[in-house]
Amino acid sequence: xxxxxGWWALLAPAFLLMTxxxxxxxLQVLAISFTEPTPGLGNxxxxxxxxxxxxxxxxxxxxxxxxxxxxxxxxxxxxxxIALASPRARRWWLLGVLVPLWISVLVRAFAWVTLLRRQGLxxxxxxxxxxxxxxxxxVWNETGIVIGMVHYMVxxxxxxxxxxxxxIDPRVLAAARGLGASRGTVFFRVFLPxxxxxxxAAAMLVFIVxxxxxxxxxxxxxGKTLMAAEWIKLQILDLVRWGxxxxxxxxxxxxxxxxxxxxxxVVNLRRLFGAGA
Amino acid sequence: xxxxxxxxxxxxxLAWATLLYxxxxxxxxxxxxxxxxxxxxxxxxxxSLQHYASLIxxxxxxxxxxQSFWIALASTALAVxxxxxxxxxxxxxxxxxxxxxxxxxxxxxxxxxIVYAIGLYRYFxxxxxxxRFLGVVLAHGVTGIPYVVITVSTxxxxxxxxxxxxxxxxxxSLSQTLRWVILPRIAPGILSGAIFAFIHSxxxxxxxxxxASRQVFTLPRKIWDGINENLDPAMAAVAxxxxxxxxxxxxxxxxLRRARDG
Numbered sequence: 380x381x382x383x384x385g386w387w388a389l390l391a392p393a394f395l396l397m398t399x400x401x402x403x404x405x406l407q408v409l410a411i412s413f414t415e416p417t418p419g420l421g422n423x424x425x426x427x428x429x430x431x432x433x434x435x436x437x438x439x440x441x442x443x444x445x446x447x448x449x450x451x452x453x454x455x456x457x458x459x460x461i462a463l464a465s466p467r468a469r470r471w472w473l474l475g476v477l478v479p480l481w482i483s484v485l486v487r488a489f490a491w492v493t494l495l496r497r498q499g500l501x502x503x504x505x506x507x508x509x510x511x512x513x514x515x516x517x518v519w520n521e522t523g524i525v526i527g528m529v530h531y532m533v534x535x536x537x538x539x540x541x542x543x544x545x546x547i548d549p550r551v552l553a554a555a556r557g558l559g560a561s562r563g564t565v566f567f568r569v570f571l572p573x574x575x576x577x578x579x580a581a582a583m584l585v586f587i588v589x590x591x592x593x594x595x596x597x598x599x600x601x602g603k604t605l606m607a608a609e610w611i612k613l614q615i616l617d618l619v620r621w622g623x624x625x626x627x628x629x630x631x632x633x634x635x636x637x638x639x640x641x642x643x644x645v646v647n648l649r650r651l652f653g654a655g656a
Numbered sequence: 657x658x659x660x661x662x663x664x665x666x667x668x669x670l671a672w673a674t675l676l677y678x679x680x681x682x683x684x685x686x687x688x689x690x691x692x693x694x695x696x697x698x699x700x701x702x703x704s705l706q707h708y709a710s711l712i713x714x715x716x717x718x719x720x721x722x723q724s725f726w727i728a729l730a731s732t733a734l735a736v737x738x739x740x741x742x743x744x745x746x747x748x749x750x751x752x753x754x755x756x757x758x759x760x761x762x763x764x765x766x767x768x769x770i771v772y773a774i775g776l777y778r779y780f781x782x783x784x785x786x787x788r789f790l791g792v793v794l795a796h797g798v799t800g801i802p803y804v805v806i807t808v809s810t811x812x813x814x815x816x817x818x819x820x821x822x823x824x825x826x827x828x829s830l831s832q833t834l835r836w837v838i839l840p841r842i843a844p845g846i847l848s849g850a851i852f853a854f855i856h857s858x859x860x861x862x863x864x865x866x867x868a869s870r871q872v873f874t875l876p877r878k879i880w881d882g883i884n885e886n887l888d889p890a891m892a893a894v895a896x897x898x899x900x901x902x903x904x905x906x907x908x909x910x911x912l913r914r915a916r917d918g
Contacts, residue, residue, distance in 0.1 A: 383749060385830040386744070386745045386748045386830075387745060389741040389742065389744050390741070390746070390749075390754070392737065392738040392741055392742070393738035393741065393742035393757075393761060393805075394757060394760070396797070396801070397760050398760075400776075400795070400798045401763065401772065402763075404775030404778070405767065405771060405772060407775050407778060407779055408771060408774060408775040408778075411778070453674040453677075457674050459667055460663050460667060460668060463663050472675070475678065475679060476678065478679075478682070478903065479678045479682060482682055483858075483876070483898055483899075483902065484859070484861070485880060485883075486682075486685075487681055488883070489685075489892075490681035490684060490895065492887065493684070493696050493887075494680075494681055500684065500688075530677065530678065530681065533678060534678070562664065590768065591767075591769070591771070592768075593768075593770050593862050594861055594880075598883055598884075611770055611771075611774060612770065612865075615774050615777070616866070624774060628771040631770075631771060632768075635766060636766075
């Protein structure tokens with residue numbers, strides 16, 4: 380134990396920084412949600428009584444679900460092709476998936492605005508092709524938000540799915556084929572069930588990340604479609620209603636932690652945050 | 657992993673379409689930034705570097721770039737120092753006793769930054785750290801720690817613990833063992849963590865929107881104001897520079913991984 384003392388000391392800087400400058404501010408948000416404007420559960424009561432709060436939660440959940448479903452579908456197709464590709468091709472595919480992952484959210488939102496707005500490149504292109512008469516409303520509404528959010532989330536969906544797919548023993552697939560199963564049967568009866576843990580992990584990851592999205596919805600939603608994060612900002616910076624903002628923030632954190640808690644019983648979390656990553 | 661089992665045509669098409677969707681917005685920005693027009697559009701007659709020139713000539717943009725750079729550098733230093741030491745401690749001590757510490761270090765990846773941002777807004781107000789260089793460095797540094805902890809832990813997982821025991825057994829102190837035996841082996845992991853911590857701070861906007869206003873004005877903040885106020889092609893030029901920087905850093909990380917895996 381004495382010998383270990385030096386090693387424990389190594390944890391101190393990170394632990395102190397984290398506690399003083401990360402944990403403390405977050406716990407304070409939790410505290411504010413119970414104490415302001417008056418002590419008690421008043422803020423949480425609004426969850427049941429205030430239609431504005433309910434509308435924001437509804438919008439957020441709807442957009443998050445749609446985003447998660449589309450990201451999973453696209454991510455699964457990508458992961459499937461990557462998993463079955465030759466090692467050389469696989470490297471290129473992975474590069475194509477990983478590069479967008481690290482490009483600034485802000486830059487991407489800006490790029491989407493350039494592409495999707497009324498006089499944007501997509502509308503101009505479609506009009507000059509004669510495909511549409513009037514420009515389509517692709518941005519500053521829910522469609523724009525979903526396009527931008529799915530763009531952000533697809534790489535997150537691909538990684539856990541690909542991880543699960545690569546653990547599948549190819550001999551199992553060959554055996555199924557050899558025993559006379561059609562390609563469809565091999566996929567639905569063998570491949571899909573074996574990759575399901577990855578699919579579940581991806582769903583969880585994507586859903587959790589989308590819940591707290593701020594920048595993409597704020598820019599591509601154009602202030603008309605309010606999601607939770609932007610609503611919280613509005614309460615605190617513009618309306619100075621700390622209690623209400625802190626309440627929704629706390630609900631968000633608790634939801635995420637509960638989802639993770641339930642999920643960690645089903646799938647090994649190390650796969651997500653990884654010894655590897 | 658073929659075994660006579662290849663994806664069908666529809667899935668292949670969907671995968672290609674998705675890849676295109678992922679890459680299109682990032683690549684379309686390059687021609688837009690080279691436009692000869694005064695508004696956001698593709699070049700009409702010729703390519704022009706005028707928007708890059710106006711960017712470099714603008715003191716506001718230059719100031720924002722410098723501020724972002726120094727903040728990212730300082731917060732990376734903080735994250736690397738704290739994160740590396742923490743990963744080392746967790747690695748050497750038993751898994752069970754450091755479980756809580758590990759979980760704590762990963763929190764910033766799980767909790768949405770909007771929640772942290774409003775918390776900090778209030779917290780820093782009392783500490784007089786709002787709109788201060790130090791405040792933003794602390795916020796970015798602390799949230800950069802997870803990236804370092806993850807990459808260094810990965811590097812340590814591949815390190816033979818007996819080397820450390822041998823060094824200690826031959827009388828090396830803890831600091832000597834760290835300096836001469838462990839650090840050289842995990843240096844690529846540390847550098848990798850530094851790269852991600854740097855990108856994290858360089859791109860970070862949500863926290864800055866809350867805890868900085870006039871004195872501290874980072875590049876993302878400037879871009880944010882630009883998107884909300886006037887969409888001019890200079891923004892596309894900034895976007896290209898940002899994408900370029902991220903690509904360079906990612907390639908550096910890739911090279912590091914190659915070198916490590918030998």
